[in-house]
Amino acid sequence: MDLPTPIDFYFDFSSPYxxxxxxxxxxxxxxHGRDVQWHPFMLGVAMxxxxxxxxxxxxxxxxxxxxxxxxxARRHNIPFNMPTDFPKATLAASRGxxxxxxxxxxxxxxxxxxxxxxxxxxxHDISDPEIVADIASDCGVDRSAFLEAxxxxxxxxxxxxxxxxxxxxKKVFGAPYFVVDGEAFWGADRxxxxxxxxxxxxx
Numbered sequence: 500m501d502l503p504t505p506i507d508f509y510f511d512f513s514s515p516y517x518x519x520x521x522x523x524x525x526x527x528x529x530x531h532g533r534d535v536q537w538h539p540f541m542l543g544v545a546m547x548x549x550x551x552x553x554x555x556x557x558x559x560x561x562x563x564x565x566x567x568x569x570x571x572a573r574r575h576n577i578p579f580n581m582p583t584d585f586p587k588a589t590l591a592a593s594r595g596x597x598x599x600x601x602x603x604x605x606x607x608x609x610x611x612x613x614x615x616x617x618x619x620x621x622x623h624d625i626s627d628p629e630i631v632a633d634i635a636s637d638c639g640v641d642r643s644a645f646l647e648a649x650x651x652x653x654x655x656x657x658x659x660x661x662x663x664x665x666x667x668x669k670k671v672f673g674a675p676y677f678v679v680d681g682e683a684f685w686g687a688d689r690x691x692x693x694x695x696x697x698x699x700x701x702x
Contacts, residue, residue, distance in 0.1 A: 505534040506693075509665060509676040511542035512589035512611075515568045515581070518619045520675030520687035521612065522577045527690055531697045533679070537600075537608055539593040539658075540665040545672045553586050571687065578620040587618065591628040594649040594658045595635055610638045 506528050510517035528535045546552060555561040565581060572579030592614045600607035613634045617623040623630055628646060636642040648654050665671045669678075677684045677693055682701065684693045696702070 503531070503533050504680055505536045507536050507538060507678040509538045509540055509669075509671045509674060509678075510611075511540060511674045512592045512614055512618065512625060513586040514542055514674040515564075515579075515619060516687045517674040518615045519568070519571050519575070519577060519579070520677075520690060521615055523575060523687055523690040524675070524677065524693075527694045527697075530694070533697075535608075536604075537596070537611055538661070538665060539589075539596045539611070540662045540671065540674075541589070541593070542674050544662055545666045545674075548666060549672050555585060578616065580620060580622055582618055582622050584624070587624065587626040589625060590658075591631045591649050592625055592634075594654050595631055595645055597658050597661065598645070598648040598654050599635065599638075599640055606638055606640065610635055610640070613637060 506524060508521070508524055510521065524535055542553075554564045568579060568581060571577075592611075596607050596611055596614075599610055614625055614631065617630070617634055618625045625631055628649060631649075632642045632645050635645040673685050675685075675687055677689070679693060679697065680701075682696060684690070684696075
């Protein structure tokens with residue numbers, strides 16, 4: 500008997516909704532016997548193609564979004580504090596995830612969860628490679644090797660190519676973005692619908 504296909508989770512470390520979605524998707528996946536495959540990408544690349552901007556940069560939408568981040572976090576008991584400096588460049592963390600995942604995807608996911616928490620719960624500067632390397636070290640990753648890897652041409656190219664494939668090939672335009680059995684769901688607020696889709700076998 501074939502195992503159920505995993506849920507693909509596309510995210511940017513600087514997205515508040517991706518952070519919230521990262522907390523919500525795990526229990527749903529477990530409920531339906533699915534794994535979650537995490538895929539970091541650069542939301543800025545997708546936004547450039549769509550000619551859009553970070554949500555908080557729109558006057559009225561931005562004001563509303565900050566209310567909604569907090570409200571959603573409270574509803575699901577997710578630790579959340581809107582970072583004082585937002586958004587942040589996430590190349591170090593994203594490349595680092597890709598490098599760690601080459602050897603151990605479970606460790607990479609643990610690293611990603613800690614990076615998200617560092618930014619959206621603890622207000623740390625995740626654009627700083629030294630801070631991100633400390634997080635990797637907390638996950639049992641060699642700190643020096645991590646810092647070397649994220650500056651290596653091989654990892655830089657691998658991540659650049661991955662982002663191109665995600666945005667242009669898979670046509671991912673926002674975060675979080677989930678795909679299960681070929682069906683796409685955009686946004687943390689669609690995790691509940693994804694749950695229903697799997698429960699009912701689609702509609």
